[in-house]
Amino acid sequence: MARSSQTYIDSFLKDFGERHAAEPEFVQSVREVAGSLGGLLDKHPEYQDAAILERISEPERLIQFRVAWTDDAGKVQINRGYRVQFSSLLGPYKGGLRFHPSVNRSVLQFLGFEQIFKNSLTGLWLGGAKGGADFDPKGKSDAEVMRFCQAFITELANYIGPDTDVPAGDIGVGSREIGYMFGQYKKLAGEFHGSLTGKGVDWGGSNLRPEATGYGLVYFVEAMLQERDDSLDGKTVAISGAGNVAQYAAQKALQQGATVLTMSDSDGTIYDADGIDNEKLQYIMKLKNAERGRIREYANKYETAEFKEGQAPWGVKADVYLPCATQNELDEAGAKQLVVHKPLIVAEGANMPTTPEAYQVLRQAGIAFGPGKASNAGGVAVSGLEMAQNSSRTQWSHEDVDERLQSIMQDIHAKCVKYGKDDTGATDYVRGANAAGFQRVAQAMLSQGIV
Secondary structure (H helix, E strand, O other): OOOHHHHHHHHHHHHHHHHHHOHHHHHHHHHHOOOOOOOHHHHHHHHOOOOHHHHOOOEEEEEEEEEEEOOHHHHHHEEEEEEEEEEEEOOOEEEEEEOOOOOOOOHHHHHHHHHHHHHHHHHOOOOOEEEEOOOOOOOOOOHHHHHHHHHHHHHHHHHHHHOEEEEEEEEOOOOHHHHHHHHHHHHHHHOOOOOOOOOOOHHOOOOOOOOOHHHHHHHHHHHHOOOOOOOOOOEEEEEEEOOHHHHHHHHHHHHHOOEEEEEEOOOOOEEOEEEEEEEHHHHHHHHHHHOOOOOOOHHHHHOOOEEEEEOOOOHHOEEEEOOOOOOOOOHEEEEEEHOOOOOOEEEEOOOOOOHHHHHHHHOOOOOOOEEEHHHHOOOHHHHHHHHHHHOOOOOOOHHHHHHHHHHHHHHHOOOOOOHHOOOOOEEOHHHHHHHHHHHHHHHHHHHHHOO
């Protein structure tokens, strides 16, 4: 006979935490999902009987490999490369590659675990995976980045393919890195096919892919506001980060009539009381993408801006906050700063940028919170659409992809409401996203047997 769901979850998390004690990010992500499944497990005791949680929390395969390459001085460099193929229940493994010094097994397992449910929420046929290396592209020449990417994908090539595992980009992996890896993979495979997504539009990529995560985040926020008969028009928005997600979240927020007040990088935050308009945003895009400069330079160019060295945007008053930089960037202290301003919404553009302690602060303050597995699913959604275009050797228009992206994000929001609304009419988006994503995976696991 199945135990009560809470007893079962507590026992599972205790065992899991002990087994993965050296992997704190991974434990955090599993705890976050499992902790919100009590109601679903009460309704479906068969999930407990079939050990769904125990099985889905262990990756199907974890690949680690050496990446050897030479720098411009001719010196041999060594990095560690990884691919965590977490779940193929719903389709080919799908998830980004991250090149950053912080990459390790714990970080990639947390990202891969999150990816399972994010991909599930899109409704597309996508499994969950993540990968990368502890390589830092910053300060490297194009030739060094090319040599590293070629060495990396040469080691990974035997484990990926259009019907097996389709990596994409993530932190440190943009169009340049995807291009170098695709070129080398194509040479090794002797075929031109959709083995990676995020490709250039002229050679197999999808329109709107660079914008997808940021645009999707804003579409999800709009759906959250529409749920309360409101909109982004006239709202103020504070954004952390200045990379791809932050840039396009800012762009779409401006299109929706909002005023963007902040962006940031690891040096600190720029606050522009007059708003970061489209012209200023174009300057940031050039600064960060082409010149690879620092966000502080914005304050040197625009007199209306203030650079807050070493600070995050959470002390700035805004209606909506979008953490778009990296994991665990919004901590308890930041959340306490933020709630003083009584914002309407906090929605994650990065993967797990909010610590559990910060989330509790937001929850107790009654602030609507969009978790990353729902709110930043736009990127993988358009990657899935890129896979579909590759399979049919066609390319959809910008407008067609945008329409499909909006539909997917609205559908994800509807699932969160369906599984997360309580008797008072309030929606717990964390519980809703976790339960909706988990149920689709659990049903597939039951149907496919113990494999």
